[in-house]
Amino acid sequence: MNILYLLIPIGLVILGFAVWVFIWAVRSGQYEDLEGPAYRILMDDDDPLIPGNQNKHNQSADDDKPS
Amino acid sequence: MNHCYHCDLPVPPGKSYPVEINGVQQQMCCPGCQAVAKAIVDNGLTDFYQYRTAKSRQPDEALAELLNNLTLYDQPEVQKSFVQHDSGETRQASLMLEGIVCAACVWLNERHVNALPGVKEFRINYSTRRALVKWDDAEIHLSDILKAISAIGYIAHPFDASRQEKLQKRERGRALRGLAIAGLGAMQVMMLAVAMYASDSEGMDEGLRHFMRWISLVITLPVVFYSAAPFFKSAWRDLKYRQLGMDVPVSLAIGLAFAASAWGTVTQQGEIYFDSVTMFTFFLLGGRYLEMMARHRAGQAAEELIRLLPVTATRVVGQQEQVISASELHIDDVLRVKPGETVPADGRIIEGSSAVDESLLSGESMPVSRTVGDRIIGGSINTASPLLMRVEQLGEDTVLSSIVRLLDRAQTEKPRLAQLADRLAGWFVAVILILAGIIAWYWWQHDPAHAFHITLSVLVVTCPCALSLATPAALVAATGRLTRLGLLTTRGHALETLARVNHIVFDKTGTLTEGELTLEQIIPLAQLSEEQVHALAAAVETGSEHPVAQAITAQINTSMSVTNSQSYTGRGMQATVDGHIYRLGTPEFVSELNQQPLQHQALEWSKGIIVLGDATRMLALFVLSDKLREQADSTIADLKSMKIKVSLLSGDREEIVNSIANKLAISHARAGLLPEQKLAAIQTMQQQGEIVAMVGDGVNDAPVLAASQVSIAMGSGSQIAHASADMVLLSSRLPHIVEGIRMSRRTLSIIKQNLIWALGYNLVALPLAAAGMVAPWMAAIGMSASSLIVVLNALRLTR
Numbered sequence: 120m121n122i123l124y125l126l127i128p129i130g131l132v133i134l135g136f137a138v139w140v141f142i143w144a145v146r147s148g149q150y151e152d153l154e155g156p157a158y159r160i161l162m163d164d165d166d167p168l169i170p171g172n173q174n175k176h177n178q179s180a181d182d183d184k185p186s
Numbered sequence: 187m188n189h190c191y192h193c194d195l196p197v198p199p200g201k202s203y204p205v206e207i208n209g210v211q212q213q214m215c216c217p218g219c220q221a222v223a224k225a226i227v228d229n230g231l232t233d234f235y236q237y238r239t240a241k242s243r244q245p246d247e248a249l250a251e252l253l254n255n256l257t258l259y260d261q262p263e264v265q266k267s268f269v270q271h272d273s274g275e276t277r278q279a280s281l282m283l284e285g286i287v288c289a290a291c292v293w294l295n296e297r298h299v300n301a302l303p304g305v306k307e308f309r310i311n312y313s314t315r316r317a318l319v320k321w322d323d324a325e326i327h328l329s330d331i332l333k334a335i336s337a338i339g340y341i342a343h344p345f346d347a348s349r350q351e352k353l354q355k356r357e358r359g360r361a362l363r364g365l366a367i368a369g370l371g372a373m374q375v376m377m378l379a380v381a382m383y384a385s386d387s388e389g390m391d392e393g394l395r396h397f398m399r400w401i402s403l404v405i406t407l408p409v410v411f412y413s414a415a416p417f418f419k420s421a422w423r424d425l426k427y428r429q430l431g432m433d434v435p436v437s438l439a440i441g442l443a444f445a446a447s448a449w450g451t452v453t454q455q456g457e458i459y460f461d462s463v464t465m466f467t468f469f470l471l472g473g474r475y476l477e478m479m480a481r482h483r484a485g486q487a488a489e490e491l492i493r494l495l496p497v498t499a500t501r502v503v504g505q506q507e508q509v510i511s512a513s514e515l516h517i518d519d520v521l522r523v524k525p526g527e528t529v530p531a532d533g534r535i536i537e538g539s540s541a542v543d544e545s546l547l548s549g550e551s552m553p554v555s556r557t558v559g560d561r562i563i564g565g566s567i568n569t570a571s572p573l574l575m576r577v578e579q580l581g582e583d584t585v586l587s588s589i590v591r592l593l594d595r596a597q598t599e600k601p602r603l604a605q606l607a608d609r610l611a612g613w614f615v616a617v618i619l620i621l622a623g624i625i626a627w628y629w630w631q632h633d634p635a636h637a638f639h640i641t642l643s644v645l646v647v648t649c650p651c652a653l654s655l656a657t658p659a660a661l662v663a664a665t666g667r668l669t670r671l672g673l674l675t676t677r678g679h680a681l682e683t684l685a686r687v688n689h690i691v692f693d694k695t696g697t698l699t700e701g702e703l704t705l706e707q708i709i710p711l712a713q714l715s716e717e718q719v720h721a722l723a724a725a726v727e728t729g730s731e732h733p734v735a736q737a738i739t740a741q742i743n744t745s746m747s748v749t750n751s752q753s754y755t756g757r758g759m760q761a762t763v764d765g766h767i768y769r770l771g772t773p774e775f776v777s778e779l780n781q782q783p784l785q786h787q788a789l790e791w792s793k794g795i796i797v798l799g800d801a802t803r804m805l806a807l808f809v810l811s812d813k814l815r816e817q818a819d820s821t822i823a824d825l826k827s828m829k830i831k832v833s834l835l836s837g838d839r840e841e842i843v844n845s846i847a848n849k850l851a852i853s854h855a856r857a858g859l860l861p862e863q864k865l866a867a868i869q870t871m872q873q874q875g876e877i878v879a880m881v882g883d884g885v886n887d888a889p890v891l892a893a894s895q896v897s898i899a900m901g902s903g904s905q906i907a908h909a910s911a912d913m914v915l916l917s918s919r920l921p922h923i924v925e926g927i928r929m930s931r932r933t934l935s936i937i938k939q940n941l942i943w944a945l946g947y948n949l950v951a952l953p954l955a956a957a958g959m960v961a962p963w964m965a966a967i968g969m970s971a972s973s974l975i976v977v978l979n980a981l982r983l984t985r
Contacts (some may be wrong), residue, residue, distance in 0.1 A: 120391060124397060127397070131404070134371075134374055134405070137370055141363070141370075145359050145362045145366075151311060152312050152314075155310070158289030158290075158292070158293070158312065159289075161237070
């Protein structure tokens with residue numbers, strides 16, 4: 120059980136780190152808007168990156184070219 | 187009928203405003219929506235229509251006028267109040283956004299504005315609907331950004347992110363940090379505590395035990411001295427003013443339990459309660475945090491009232507007109523107020539006459555006519571024709587500011603049942619402290635070795651945990667349930683008071699009624715069909731902004747040629763349609779044209795009646811009314827069956843108020859009341875010992891809402907009404923008020939059960955602890971168990 124003398128202080132250090140990270144998050148305003156990000160992630164601008172859509176975009180670009 | 191793809195209003199028959207979206211022709215209802223939809227498509231933002239979860243608002247056409255004045259925002263004097271200068275030409279401002287209905291609106295605005303050259307950052311806070319914009323003034327002006335936002339159908343106002351907002355932000359940050367430290371600390375200490383509990387039966391190395399105690403002490407230090415500091419501060423303040431609040435026993439319990447545990451750790455004997463200390467702090471802080479968030483949200487709404495006054499005004503000097511910022515106005519300035527504009531200050535009309543919408547002050551649904559020499563009020567809206575006015579009062583002296591002041595006063599004078607509860611808790615605390623003192627003294631005389639532990643057991647066992655959780659736990663559960671129904675509680679005491687209400691007072695316009703005129707019936711008097719007279723009437727009203735005109739033209743489209751259209755303020759409209767003169771307005775006004783008497787039973791219906799006539803005869807009657815809200819009658823009947831008196835107080839005309847009161851079987855109705863008179867009426871009721879609930883929606887209701895013991899604002903009502911109300915009926919469905927009262931009564935009985943349980947537990951435990959039969963660890967378990975039972979009982983409310 121002597122390992123606990125090492126593990127518990129390590130736990131304490133990790134706790135301190137967690138508190139620091141949280142305070143940093145509050146400072147940088149991440150808790151100012153708790154609703155927005157949930158929606159924002161759904162509305163990304165990744166449409167052309169989705170393989171199916173990319174083809175569509177290329178196709179429409181191809182259509183414009185005189186054949 | 188077709189509905190507008192953008193705003194979901196019906197598309198007027200025979201009109202077509204198509205826009206191609208994703209390869210499909212979509213119909214819009216008006217040029218405004220068409221322009222907005224086109225702007226969205228042209229900027230490659232069509233995804234907006236896929237993402238949105240609510241239909242957009244119809245762009246306001248009157249505001250197009252205002253947009254021309256946006257360049258004013260570029261002037262340095264105007265910018266001084268709300269723009270911050272960063273390095274170089276970079277500037278930063280906060281904007282208030284109108285028209286945001288769902289997350290897709292946020293996406294649309296951010297994409298659109300961020301794409302503008304020169305905009306460095308544009309971020310919208312979804313919760314507060316406010317935005318922060320940073321731009322390079324060398325590349326783009328603020329007015330261009332505002333114009334870009336209005337092009338896609340939203341309205342942005344710059345505002346001064348005042349000191350208050352910064353203070354709130356700091357308070358929020360402080361509360362979150364305290365909560366996090368308490369939460370993380372509680373988890374760690376609990377983990378060690380479980381190990382130590384188990385060690386009693388399993389056996390543990392004594393050295394390890396002491397080590398764990400020391401670690402618990404180290405973790406608890408910041409929880410007590412940082413997270414729990416607000417309790418100590420407030421308890422100290424209470425003591426300084428010789429009061430006893432809940433914070434006094436809370437601080438005492440935290441302080442003593444911590445001191446005893448620290449002592450136990452250092453001297454290596456006795457029990458430790460670090461787990462109880464940290465958990466207790468964490469739970470209490472959690473409750474306070476939620477309370478604070480609700481308070482801040484309500485406060486933001488009040489700030490938005492200032493927006494009712496326009497930021498710009500048109501000053502007339504000699505023959506010249508200049509657009510200036512409202513802050514530059516002086517007394518005796520002559521201003522021009524165009525139709526659709528808001529009056530910028532209080533003053534007197536010196537030229538012209540018009541219909542002015544004063545619903546702000548009086549709550550009257552119809553615009554009133556104002557002519558040369560009449561006073562007009564800042565914040566009211568000119569609906570008919572241009573006016574020249576001379577400014578008489580500015581800023582603090584205006585009627586609008588006085589409403590805000592009235593509101594402030596009413597809020598501070600509000601009778602607070604919560605204070606009574608606090609005073610009771612104070613007595614309870616005093617009794618416990620005295621008892622603990624007596625017990626400590628007794629044991630000190632007889633058995634000094636055990637005195638401290640027994641006193642501590644008494645304090646822990648009687649710790650007001652269960653008692654202080656009894657009310658908030660039930661309130662939180664009930665509030666959550668009501669919020670899902672669409673009845674938002676913004677102040678803690680609202681539910682408690684709502685349960686005791688025995689008199690409920692309704693406002694009329696916008697509360698019992700929808701607040702918009704609708705055409706109820708057409709009675710043709712000559713040989714013309716309903717459709718024909720309706721089309722004629724719509725033609726006469728073409729181009730008028732008056733609510734009557736909007737009611738008549740709402741569902742019809744005319745292709746007749748209209749010339750010489752003239753409006754007679756407070757009387758009606760005259761126009762030449764297809765070569766014939768027609769008048770539409772009051773019976774007297776029309777009979778001046780054709781000299782025909784008008785007799786019809788409909789004139790006695792005490793409703794809004796509008797007559798259409800030409801040069802020789804009367805053509806038709808139009809019956810206009812403000813539609814009652816759905817289920818208004820059943821709501822009133824339900825309230826009566828719950829033995830609650832129902833009254834109607836309105837600023838509107840007597841005959842209209844009476845007809846509504848008759849329809850809903852409300853026996854006590856008063857009409858033509860100003861805000862002060864409404865306030866006085868409520869105060870009279872309160873002096874008779876009644877507990878009054880007020881339901882209203884307008885700015886004029888705000889002081890009354892604040893003065894009544896509990897107030898409910900309609901969700902569709904003004905922001906200021908929301909700010910001053912204890913509850914907001916977001917669903918705007920009246921039956922939810924009845925549901926709310928039932929719920930609040932159930933909540934109150936749960937609170938009573940909880941209090942009886944908590945007190946009963948204390949009564950049993952106290953003598954046992956005082957007799958020294960309860961070890962502190964047993965006291966701690968008893969305390970937790972009693973709290974748990976209280977919380978579980980409260981959770982029954984969510985079902």
